[in-house]
Amino acid sequence: MKSLEELKAIRDRMQNKVIIREGGAEKRIVVGMATCGIAAGARPVLNTFVEEIAKRNLTGTVEVGQTGCIGMCRFEPIVEVFEGDQRVTYIYVDPAKAKEIVEKHIVGGQPIVEYTIGAAEK
Amino acid sequence: MKELSLNILDIAQNSIHADATFVQILLDETDRTLELAIIDDGKGMSEEFLSRVTDPFSTTRTTRKVGMGLPLLKLAAEQTGGSLVIESRERASHPFDHGTRVTAFFYKDHLDFTPLGDVISTVVSLVQGSENVDFLFRHSLPGKLVELDTRDLREVLGEVPLSSPEVLVWIRESLEEQYGEGE
Numbered sequence: 597m598k599s600l601e602e603l604k605a606i607r608d609r610m611q612n613k614v615i616i617r618e619g620g621a622e623k624r625i626v627v628g629m630a631t632c633g634i635a636a637g638a639r640p641v642l643n644t645f646v647e648e649i650a651k652r653n654l655t656g657t658v659e660v661g662q663t664g665c666i667g668m669c670r671f672e673p674i675v676e677v678f679e680g681d682q683r684v685t686y687i688y689v690d691p692a693k694a695k696e697i698v699e700k701h702i703v704g705g706q707p708i709v710e711y712t713i714g715a716a717e718k
Numbered sequence: 719m720k721e722l723s724l725n726i727l728d729i730a731q732n733s734i735h736a737d738a739t740f741v742q743i744l745l746d747e748t749d750r751t752l753e754l755a756i757i758d759d760g761k762g763m764s765e766e767f768l769s770r771v772t773d774p775f776s777t778t779r780t781t782r783k784v785g786m787g788l789p790l791l792k793l794a795a796e797q798t799g800g801s802l803v804i805e806s807r808e809r810a811s812h813p814f815d816h817g818t819r820v821t822a823f824f825y826k827d828h829l830d831f832t833p834l835g836d837v838i839s840t841v842v843s844l845v846q847g848s849e850n851v852d853f854l855f856r857h858s859l860p861g862k863l864v865e866l867d868t869r870d871l872r873e874v875l876g877e878v879p880l881s882s883p884e885v886l887v888w889i890r891e892s893l894e895e896q897y898g899e900g901e
Contacts, residue, residue, distance in 0.1 A: 598892035603874045606888055610878040629847065631728050631786050635719055639727060643839050646846055650883035660883070662847035664735075 610655070621659040623702055624678040627689075630665035636672035637690060644694040645675075658702055671713060677701060685713045721835025722754070722824075725791045727843055729756050729820055732787060734848045736760030736818065743841070745834075745857040751800075752824040752834070759817040762808035771804060791822055798828035838893045841866060842886050849881045855893075864896040 627633070627642045645660045668674060671687035675697065684707045686697060693711055701707050709715055719725050726743060733741045738760035746753040763771060774789045792802040800823040809816040824831055841855050845868060852872070857864040866889065868880055875885065 598888065598895050600870075600874050603871060603885070603888055606882075606884050607875050607878045610882055610884060611876075629727075629731065629843070631790070634724050634728050639724065639836075639839050639843050642843050642846065646842070646883050646886050650887045655883050660846065662843075664731075 622657050622679065624659045624661060625697075625702070626661045626663050626676045626678065628664070628666060628672055628674040629662040632665055632669035633672045633674065636669075638673040640691045641673045641675065641689050641694045644691040645698065648695060648698040652698065652703065654702070668713075671716070674713075677707070686711045687713050687716055719790055719794070719832065722752075722794060722832050723835040723837040723840040725787075725794055725832075726754065726756065726837065727840040728787045729791055730758075730840075730844050731847075733758035733760050733818065734844075734851055736762070738817070738851060740852045740854070741844070742854045743844075743856070744854075745837070747826075747857070747859045749860060750825065750827055752826055754820075754822045754824070756820045757817065758819075762812065762816040762818055763806040764808050764810075768804060768806050772802070788820070791820070794832050795822040795824055797830040798825040800824045838890055838897070841893060842890050845889060846881050846886055849879055862896075862898075864893060866893060 625645050627638055627645065629638050629642065642660070642662065649655060649658050649660060663676075666674065668687075673687075673689045675686045675689045675694070677684045677686070677697070684701070686693070686708070689697070689711070693708075697708060697711070719728070730741055730743060733756065736758060738758035740759050742755070742757040744755040744757070746755075772788045772792045774786055788802075788804070795802045802823075803821045804818065805821075806818040807816045837857065841853065844853055852868045853866070854868075855864075855866045871885070871889070872880060878885065
């Protein structure tokens with residue numbers, strides 16, 4: 597069994613960050629996780645975001661959340677990125693695209709227009 | 719669904735939406751069979767809703783009138799010669815012992831058995847999405863027992879959220895370690 601000592605070390609490292617988070621995350625990534633999303637491949641997408649946020653030490657500034665069906669099942673997996681009053685909706689997301697979204701949009705500040713719902717509907 | 723673990727994720731989401739505070743996911747596996755139980759202490763279902771809950775045209779969701787979660791699990795179990803049983807006690811009539819138990823039984827050697835797949839990712843996804851819910855995950859296989867109880871982790875973590883990415887990575891590694899190679 598992986599040691600609880602390691603978990604304690606995580607706790608000690610995290611405690612400072614938790615205080616920062618109470619000021620509110622700058623960006624929020626939301627993954628659609630209803631039956632439609634799950635069947636279309638949302639689970640590895642969610643897990644990719646979690647791992648990237650941990651790896652890049654973005655806890656506190658970026659939040660990852662889940663939501664239910666938003667009625668556009670044919671576009672799943674759907675991911676929305678919220679920042680202030682701006683919302684970007686990505687469709688047909690897979691783990692590779694999720695990594696790219698973290699790199700270019702979350703870290704780099706540039707939404708990837710070609711993966712958005714706006715691009716698909718043109 | 720390509721993996722049973724995806725059905726598990728989907729069904730356990732129902733528990734969370736039913737205001738459960740504690741959800742148990744129990745897998746009991748032999749060489750030939752797999753029994754899955756998802757047990758919650760949520761608000762339960764009325765007898766009337768329970769009687770039609772595996773009908774795809776019954777759903778609690780509000781964006782449309784079709785719910786595929788339980789029908790898909792029922793199909794996955796029955797196509798192996800197994801079965802699905804749902805028991806529920808509604809909060810209104812059972813204020814102290816309400817909740818729902820979904821039990822599915824599978825024959826693993828049947829041609830139409832859907833493999834369990836990446837159950838670790840299912841557990842991580844559930845913990846990620848519901849900070850206020852505790853989970854007990856227990857998978858007994860021939861010669862092996864894999865277990866995770868978030869109540870134990872919370873005790874260590876104090877005010878640090880269970881859903882912190884760093885904690886989720888620890889949970890994944892802990893489960894991977896318990897399964898050992900080949901999982």
